[in-house]
Amino acid sequence: MDWKALWIWGDGEESPRNEWRCFRRTFDVPAEGAELASLHISADSRYVLYVNGTQVGRGPVRSWPFEQAFDTYEVGHLLKPGKPNTIAALVLHFGVSTFYYLRGRGGLLAQLDYGTGEVGLTTDASWRTAIHRGQHPRSPRMSCQQAYAEYVDARDWDGGWMEIGYDDSGWIGSVELGEIGMAPWTSMKPRDIPMLTEEIVYPVRVEALAKVNSFKLSTVIDVRAIMSPGSEDHANHVQFTGYVATNVRASRAARATLGFLAWGECLKRFSWNGDIVGEDRFYGIMPERYVDVELKEGDNLLLIDVSSQAHHGKLNIGVYADDPMELNFVYPCAVEAESPFLAIGPYDTSVCYDHKPSRTVNWEDETYLSVFDAVKVAEDLEHERYSPWAKPIPLKLVAEADVFGLCAWRKDNVKLAVPAQLQNAVIPNGEAGVVPVFEGFDTEVLFDLGKEYSGYLSFELEAEAGTVLDWYGFEYMAGEYRQLTYGLDNTVRYVTEAGRQSYSSPVRRGLRYLALNVRGAAKPVKIYGVTFTQSNYPVAEVGRFECSDPLLNDIWEISRHTTKLCMEDTFVDCPAYEQTFWVGDSRNEALVSNYLYGVQDMLKRCLRLVPGSKDQSPLYVNQVPSGWSSVIPNWTFFWAIACQEYYEQTGDKAFAVEMYEHVRFTMEHYLQKIDENGLFNVKGWNLLDWSPIDQPNEGIVTHQNLFLTRTLGVAAEMAELAGDESGASRFREASDRLAAAINEHLWDEEKHAYIDCIHADGRRSSVLSMQTQVVASLTGVAQGERKRQMDAYLFSTPANFVQIGSPFMSFFYYEALAKVGGVSVILDDIRKNYGNMIRHGATTCWEQYPNFAENRANPDELTRSHCHAWSSAPAYFLGREILGVRSLSAGWTEVEIAPVPCGLTWARGSVPHPAGGRIDVSWTADEATGRMQLAVSHPADVLARIKLPEGFTGDIKITKLERLS
Known part of the structure; x- marks a missing residue:
């Protein structure tokens, strides 16, 4: 160019x-x-x-x-x-x-x-x-x-x-x-x-209609930017101590409700007119917290201790009063300021890292702590003792309204039957759906798109000038319960001009449900259409799967749809909360995509992006390209494994040689973290699963050591492809030494299991987890009798082991089971856990399993994200194990087709071939007679080794398809 x-x-x-x-x-x-x-x-x-x-x-x-x-x-x-x-x-x-x-x-x-x-x-x-x-540039951050x-x-x-x-x-x-x-x-x-798709989808119906009331006064303050100067240049955690103060001015005395949505950051405590508000006065389910207060006529001092370790760093404030009155935030000092908020601090601030030393702020600093008891009235804020820290908050850091809060919290919520005429709003026939107006209320119309999508919102309507339309997208509801997206402000505020008009949002968002709150309308609003532009990496629906179990068919479909929604310009974790390329997630997502779509260029660009983080950390960071410099060692290991698996999928040796240099670079730095006992010992975000396994962020974590042995083996294999024989020997020997050290130091002979970790202080973990035993089996570190013990745990998990808590971890569990002939256990687990998603109306795969609800305050919250591509394992394993299609050589020049019926009476489907074309499999099985009819179609240049399951006899029909020259 x-x-x-x-x-x-x-x-x-x-x-x-x-x-x-x-x-x-x-x-x-x-x-x-x-x-x-x-x-x-x-x-x-x-x-x-x-x-x-x-x-x-x-x-x-x-x-x-x-x-x-x-x-x-x-x-x-x-x-x-x-x-x-x-x-x-x-x-x-x-x-x-x-x-x-x-x-x-x-x-x-x-x-x-x-x-x-x-x-x-x-x-x-x-x-x-x-x-x-x-x-309006003063809108709040969607999320960190x-x-x-x-x-x-x-x-x-x-x-x-x-x-x-x-x-x-x-x-x-x-x-x-x-x-x-x-x-x-x-x-x-x-x-x-290629360019991403733009496919128009429509809501399937108007789900609900209500007249509602919410906060009369609200805002969101960017506390992070105030208390951590320079944090715009990165996305790391920050710590700080300090306060935010304002007056809430009321035209007359009344009882009011203060609401703090997304509570947990930037609200350590607060005082109201000098009185400290205790925890016993709060109500609501975390992270929503509310407290009732008495408004006096005139100014009411609100002083908030915003000290926090924060990623988002937002403070959401809402004020509600039943009485009609004027409510305003007012600067609490005599001088004029551009915003109504005063900051006091930071008294101390720092940037936090999980993989390198960082300083903790002084939470016990008396100068900071004394403010809360000393300030009782607004005039106290002008004392000279606060002058080094007190400053007006710039207007650009104060949102004009908390649109998320206004959509999420309803003081009044009067549900109404949906008129048939209003359904015209979702029918592209030129007729308008008319949104009614109610005196003293806002109107909420709730649209259901039928399933989750990822892309861009558009609408066409007719309204009077100045009508406020607040749109809010979320993923899940069940009956009266809506799962609000705390930590994600998934809103659009649109203020209308007069007449008929249309608008298309340029901001990507993910959602299934779309709540429209119409505010300040003097006349009904006519909606001529609501559309959503689904945008993803362009794929053909090559992969297919159907079988005699309708539940498995539904599970395969939600896995397919989830994977598609999370294929943007990279694989992403989810379309709603983050839209982030998490490096480790993408390894599993790529394997699923191989069995669905067979595309490779997106994975290639994902793999190439990762080494660009070497200036943030030679251990490579866990999401790229990103302003958050954070290391999950397993995520780097999964990236290296994915580089080798890309070669196995495509046979692209040149790419393997290219990536080997980057794998070698980071593995040499990881080997510098081996301690005197031969174990990998690192400070980092030592994550594998959300469940409460013992995986401290400093010390020796067993699952990480186990995956490192596998990654060193991968580095050796890639070194051989690159012709680096000395590197291959070095990495292979390092892998063997690490495996020996794991077996010497991390095995508990009495409990016949690998412990989870050794803490930084030398204390051996008392926790035994299924996760650690799965990885010991999968990586081959467990040998002999220990391997037999690990494999037994795969089929019968001890009740005292920490159980698997995420579909992501289930992927590795299924991999381990498949290696030892446990396909029927895989199907049972899929039916149980993914079947639970289906029973709760899922159209996409969840991030977590709900059996870990004890980690959340709200038992109705089944999972955080309802669309998470790291959870799409069934689309891979049903094709690989039930259809039986597996590669035996790099580039799939040789394949095995060996179905495993597991009680199913029939199955059929397709698996893309990386060189083009596909492999079609169809079989019927009768376990009573031991007969199977198997039909296979595959490209003629692929050597297919086809076999019936053990104990079955029958007929095999083979069709070979010539490729176009």
């Missing part, structure tokens, strides 16, 4: 907080040569591209800033030869690091090349730009993993700004930042996967 374009931006800050900036350029297209035009584009942070008013695409894919990705679109068919044309782009700049973006600076880069080789257009100072005035919730006022911005005839004379010229190679985008890389 021969770049002539310049990076451009507008005037103002380099990296503004939550800024949407519009760019456009009108130009003449020559009469000839434009039909093969290509447009190359990138932006920091994300863009939406338009050509002559038509939306062309979104991007760029997530990437490290030193390898900034750019996209290429063929746009010749959209250009108008011999006429003026307009290219426009909306750029969403986050201004903060997330779990999928590292803060850079605002920028747009674009170049139009004609098929003749002529450069038709480049970004430079001639491009016109303006801040999107309808977008993501950027910002959405607040758009249609009255303040012309929605046709990207059209050809739009008058941009009031805009300014762009600022030229520099040429290709400028920091932070020091190199450019072309997009290495």
Whole structure:
């Protein structure tokens, strides 16, 4: 790519907080040569591209800033030869690091090349730009993993700004930042996967209608930014001590309710008019906490100790009073300030790391602690003793409203029958669904999309100007219970202009249910359509599975749908809460995808992204590219294993050799963590499962040592592929030494099991877990009698062992069982645990099993995330074990087809072949007679070893399909 374009931006800050900036350029297209035009584009942070008013695409894919990705679109068919044309782009700049973006600076880069080789257009100072005035940048963060919730006022911005005839004379010229190679985008890389899909789906019905009331006054304060200066540049945990103060001004005395949603961070304690509010006055189920207070006429001092170890770092405040009155937050000191909130602190602050030393703040500092008892009235805040720490909170850090809180908490909730006419809102037939208006209430309409989706919300409606539409998406409900997305502000606030209008959100979100709260409407709102654009990596539904057990069929389908929703520009953990590429999760997700879709380029880009984190940690971090520098050693191990499995899947030796250098680099650093006893001893987030196994973040964790032996073996295998014989010997010997040390130091002869860990102080764990025994069996470290004991545990788990708590851990359990002929146990476990999901109405696979509800305060909360791709194991194991399709050689040049009926009477399905085509299997089985009829179709160049199950006889029909030359 021969770049002539310049990076451009507008005037103002380099990296503004939550800024949407519009760019456009009108130009003449020559009469000839434009039909093969290509447009190359990138932006920091994300863009939406338009050509002559038509939306062309979104991007760029997530990437490290030193390898900034750019996209290429063929746009010749959209250009108008011999006429003026307009290219426009909306750029969403986050201004903060997330779990999928590292803060850079605002920028747009674009170049139009004609098929003749002529450069038709480049970004430079001639491009016109303006801040999107309808977008409110003071909306709160969606989550610590993501950027910002959405607040758009249609009255303040012309929605046709990207059209050809739009008058941009009031805009300014762009600022030229520099040429290709400028920091932070020091190199450019072309997009290495196809464009994502955009498939329109509609709600299946209006689920509910209600008239509601919520907080009269609310806000969200970005405490993290206040108490940890510079934290916009990273996404690590922070610690701090300090306070936030405001006056709640009431036009008359009344009883009121204070609400703190997502409580747990930034609310250590608080006082109201000088009185300390004790824990005994709170009510509500965590993380919702409420307290009833007496409002006096005038100002009421609210002083909150926000000291915390925080990731999100948000303080949600809501105030409700039954009496009609004016309520406002007011700055508590005599001087004027731009926001109504005062910060006192930080008295101490630090950044926390799980894999390297970090300092703990002084929670017992008397200067900090004394504030709470000393401040009884607002005037006390002006004492000179607080002047070194007291400062007004900038307005940009105070949200105009807590839209999540307003949608989540209802003081009044009067349910109504849904009129048939309102169902028109979800039927694309041109008729409007009319949302009624109730005096003294807001109106809530609840839409059900039928299953979870991941993408972009759009709607068309007619309303009077100034009507507030608060949209809130969530994943799960059952009867009266809604699982609110604490930690995720999945909202859009849209304020209407007058008349008929439409809006399409540029912010990706995941949801099944969509609650619309209509506020301040003088007349009914007409809804002409609500749509959702499902967007994922483009896949063909090659993999199939059906059998005689309808429950297994349903489970396979939710596993398929979950995997698809979590295939974006990388594998992601979930479409709602995080949208993060968790490195370890993706290993299992890739194996599932192999049996469903057979695509490889997305996995290849996932694997290549990981070593980019080596400057954060040579042990590689657990989510990339990310502002959170966090190490889960197992996640690095799973990445290395996935590199080797990619070679086994594709036979791509060149890629294996490329990745070996990165595997070698990190394994050499991991070997530096071997202690005097020959065991791996590290400070990190030593995670494998959510259940309460003994896996401290410092010390010797058995499951990590076990997986490291396997990873060192993988490094040896990849070294051999790369021709590094000395490296192969070194890693193989290291693996053997570590396995011997595990068997010497981590086995409990009396209990006939491997202990979970040895703590940093030398104390041996008393905990025995199923997780540790599974990994001992799976990795082959357990040998002889110990291996037989481990395998026995797979079939009959002792009751005193910690049980498996997540479908992610079940994947390894199923792998271990499959190795020892335990397929029937796999099916029983799938029916039990995934069947429970189906019984609770799941359309996607859960992150956790509900048998660990003791770890959550709310027993109705079956799991945190209801769509988590690390949980899609059934789609892999049903194809691999029940259809019996397994690879025997790299690139699947040789395969085995050996079905295992396990009491099923029939099964059929397809498995993609990595070189193209597929393997089709269909069988019927009669265990009473021992007869099986088996039909197999496969590419002719694949050597297929086909066998009937032990104890069965029957007929095998084979069809070989020639590939196109």
